[in-house]
Amino acid sequence: MRNGQMLNTKDLFVSFKTYAGIVQAVRGVSFELEKGETLALVGESGCGKTVTAKALMGLLPNEQVEIGGEVGFHGENLLEYGEDEMTKIRGKHISMIFQDPMTALNPTMRIGDQIAESIIIHEQKTHAEARAEALEMLELVKIANAKERMNQYPFEMSGGMRQRVMIALALACNPEILIADEPTTALDVTIQAEILELIMQLQRERDMGVILITHDMGVVASISERIHVMYAGKIVEEGSVREVFYGPKHPYTFALMKSVPELSSTKQEPLYSIVGTPPDLINPPQGCPFAPRCEFAMKICKLEPPAGVSCGETQRSYCWLHHPDADITGVPEVLQGRSEAHAR
Amino acid sequence: MPGNEVLVKVKGLKKYFQAGRRRVVKAVDDVSFRIYRGETLGLVGESGCGKTTCGKAILGLLSLTEGEVVFDGMKVHRLEPSERKEFTKRAQIVYQDPYSSLNPRMTVKDIIGEGIDVHRLYRGKEQEERVCELLHTVGLNREHINRFPHEFSGGQRQRIGIARALAVEPDFVVCDEPMSALDVSIQAQITKLLLRLQREENLTYLFISHNLAMVKYVSDRVGVMYLGKLVELTTSEELYRNPLHPYTQALLSAIPVADPDEERSKERVVMKGEIPSAINPPAGCRFASRCRFVTQVCREDEPALSEVGREHLVACHLAK
Numbered sequence: 001m002r003n004g005q006m007l008n009t010k011d012l013f014v015s016f017k018t019y020a021g022i023v024q025a026v027r028g029v030s031f032e033l034e035k036g037e038t039l040a041l042v043g044e045s046g047c048g049k050t051v052t053a054k055a056l057m058g059l060l061p062n063e064q065v066e067i068g069g070e071v072g073f074h075g076e077n078l079l080e081y082g083e084d085e086m087t088k089i090r091g092k093h094i095s096m097i098f099q100d101p102m103t104a105l106n107p108t109m110r111i112g113d114q115i116a117e118s119i120i121i122h123e124q125k126t127h128a129e130a131r132a133e134a135l136e137m138l139e140l141v142k143i144a145n146a147k148e149r150m151n152q153y154p155f156e157m158s159g160g161m162r163q164r165v166m167i168a169l170a171l172a173c174n175p176e177i178l179i180a181d182e183p184t185t186a187l188d189v190t191i192q193a194e195i196l197e198l199i200m201q202l203q204r205e206r207d208m209g210v211i212l213i214t215h216d217m218g219v220v221a222s223i224s225e226r227i228h229v230m231y232a233g234k235i236v237e238e239g240s241v242r243e244v245f246y247g248p249k250h251p252y253t254f255a256l257m258k259s260v261p262e263l264s265s266t267k268q269e270p271l272y273s274i275v276g277t278p279p280d281l282i283n284p285p286q287g288c289p290f291a292p293r294c295e296f297a298m299k300i301c302k303l304e305p306p307a308g309v310s311c312g313e314t315q316r317s318y319c320w321l322h323h324p325d326a327d328i329t330g331v332p333e334v335l336q337g338r339s340e341a342h343a344r
Numbered sequence: 345m346p347g348n349e350v351l352v353k354v355k356g357l358k359k360y361f362q363a364g365r366r367r368v369v370k371a372v373d374d375v376s377f378r379i380y381r382g383e384t385l386g387l388v389g390e391s392g393c394g395k396t397t398c399g400k401a402i403l404g405l406l407s408l409t410e411g412e413v414v415f416d417g418m419k420v421h422r423l424e425p426s427e428r429k430e431f432t433k434r435a436q437i438v439y440q441d442p443y444s445s446l447n448p449r450m451t452v453k454d455i456i457g458e459g460i461d462v463h464r465l466y467r468g469k470e471q472e473e474r475v476c477e478l479l480h481t482v483g484l485n486r487e488h489i490n491r492f493p494h495e496f497s498g499g500q501r502q503r504i505g506i507a508r509a510l511a512v513e514p515d516f517v518v519c520d521e522p523m524s525a526l527d528v529s530i531q532a533q534i535t536k537l538l539l540r541l542q543r544e545e546n547l548t549y550l551f552i553s554h555n556l557a558m559v560k561y562v563s564d565r566v567g568v569m570y571l572g573k574l575v576e577l578t579t580s581e582e583l584y585r586n587p588l589h590p591y592t593q594a595l596l597s598a599i600p601v602a603d604p605d606e607e608r609s610k611e612r613v614v615m616k617g618e619i620p621s622a623i624n625p626p627a628g629c630r631f632a633s634r635c636r637f638v639t640q641v642c643r644e645d646e647p648a649l650s651e652v653g654r655e656h657l658v659a660c661h662l663a664k
Contacts, residue, residue, distance in 0.1 A: 044529060158619075188390035188391055188554065188619075189390070189554070189556070189595065189599055190390060190594060190598045192598065192600075193598040194614075215527065215528055216600065218600030218601055218607070221600060221601060221603055221604045221606075222600040222607040222608070241604045242605070245603060245604050255529065256528060257602055259528055259529055259531070260531075260532070260557070260602065261535070261560070261561035262557060262602070263557050263560060263596065263599065263601070264584070265561060266561070266580075266581070267539065267562065270536070271535055271561070272532065273535075274532070275533075277497055277499065277500075
């Protein structure tokens with residue numbers, strides 16, 4: 001561990017002031033990203049994964065938002081940086097690919113100029129040099145007829161192509177860290193496969209750290225090394241992809257994986273479904289945030305938030321079921337086995 | 345259980361849109377299939393393949409360029425006024441986006457009650473009872489009856505949309521991407537609801553989605569569409585076990601599976617390039633430009649959908 005840690009967050013808190021009250025979107029998120037690895041943040045909408053990413057990038061508005069905790073990058077806390085300093089980090093050291101390639105590009109600028117812009121700003125190159133580099137980037141992300149495409153506008157391209165342009169834009173200044181926020185959600189599966197392949201290939205070539213934000217477990221399985229599952233602003237389970245996929249220890253992770261039909265499953269095998277909806281983060285539940293929907297919830301779950309319990313080499317789960325005194329009758333074996341291990 | 349009685353017969357359905365002079369979008373181009381009473385027929389394909397257009401045309405929400413749709417003996421696009429009313433009572437739709445498909449200025453009671461009113465099924469107190477019953481069926485309760493759509497979450501809105509479709513006691517429901525705007529845990533809830541309702545009310549579904557795993561799960565038979573054409577049609581088991589069209593194979597292999605070891609070891613069928621435009625599509629097989637097995641004949645001759653096995657239709661020159 002810790003061989004070349006690039007970025008870490010410690011106890012990140014983000015809350016928004018709204019008319020309805022204070023929304024506690026992120027409530028104490030900590031993780032570390034290592035060189036060359038892909039870390040997946042997984043969860044459903046509203047769980048705080050995008051807000052976490054935006055906090056790292058300094059993209060949250062200053063007004064009506066409160067951010068606490070620490071974002072460590074090269075020994076400095078990015079949360080203390082001002083806008084000018086963040087501008088030097090963004091795009092140059094940490095880049096982001098946004099979910100919707102239809103709206104994240106500037107519709108009034110030619111593709112080539114959009115990519116060249118960040119090169120001119122960060123690397124003090126001339127316009128011509130920057131455009132030459134932009135062309136190389138377009139070729140790198142495998143856009144056919146890159147020369148002609150340089151002079152086109154985003155509306156002239158398909159969704160998959162725009163997402164390639166976004167990747168070219170994000171990687172133009174050779175960043176150390178790439179944050180990909182649902183990079184393929186708006187795309188068709190066949191295009192998704194190509195884009196994921198491209199991200200993986202560029203990551204290997206450049207030894208980048210990637211933070212992948214997604215709700216699709218299949219996407220996580222195909223390109224990540226580690227996974228953090230978020231629910232209601234908190235991390236509920238973390239670990240290596242193999243640990244978590246083959247032995248989920250938190251009931252939410254377990255349910256999330258079981259509620260998606262697999263290609264091999266048939267109507268005869270009923271889908272697992274989670275009752276209810278995620279909690280309102282204006283008044284987040286006092287205990288475990290998943291307790292109101294959890295079929296194994298005990299009395300304590302609603303009263304006190306569970307502590308993280310180590311369940312494997314790198315796996316941690318935040319659930320009371322892992323406590324030696326927990327009542328585990330009726331709990332599926334995958335989840336159960338671990339509580340026994342903990343008791344030992 | 346699905347029987348052999350044909351409920352919907354789609355014959356040579358063509359829907360072209362004019363996109364400027366001499367530019368024709370062939371959204372659906374000569375598609376034929378049948379839907380049997382009590383079954384779920386799934387339609388899958390990537391965006392722009394014509395699956396939604398197909399669903400809307402079947403309900404008579406779009407006029408046809410050519411072809412016909414016959415619903416239980418009625419020609420959907422040549423209905424007499426009295427027949428039209430009967431048809432709209434018997435065939436309903438659940439839309440993709442639960443945010444924009446409910447009138448924001450109507451209460452739940454009015455949204456669900458509108459169809460009941462139009463068809464004069466129940467009145468006054470009885471109607472209110474019926475609406476409450478429907479809400480209960482879809483997992484909401486009577487307190488929700490006077491609320492407006494914005495007071496509900498996406499999953500709850502989709503339940504309202506389903507209740508609205510069921511209000512007139514239809515035989516046939518087109519589900520147009522009913523899950524895609526919802527979160528994973530909510531998708532499973534809605535899927536279970538749709539399957540339960542099908543059993544209880546003996547409904548026939550046309551289930552449209554780009555999510556092949558989901559379509560495969562809910563459907564008895566699945567049709568795969570590509571650029572306005574039906575390229576493969578078979579039972580969902582057969583489609584998964586023995587996909588014959590190269591496009592279906594590529595589509596199946598592109599779906600990431602939630603299993604890291606399998607995902608990293610499996611060989612992906614890679615497709616070349618992007619989907620060609622449906623504006624003036626190429627002659628020959630429409631998939632030819634991206635197909636790994638393309639031959640000369642594919643570029644010249646359009647393959648017809650033909651039976652290659654029991655209940656297995658494929659439109660490919662190579663699948664014989």
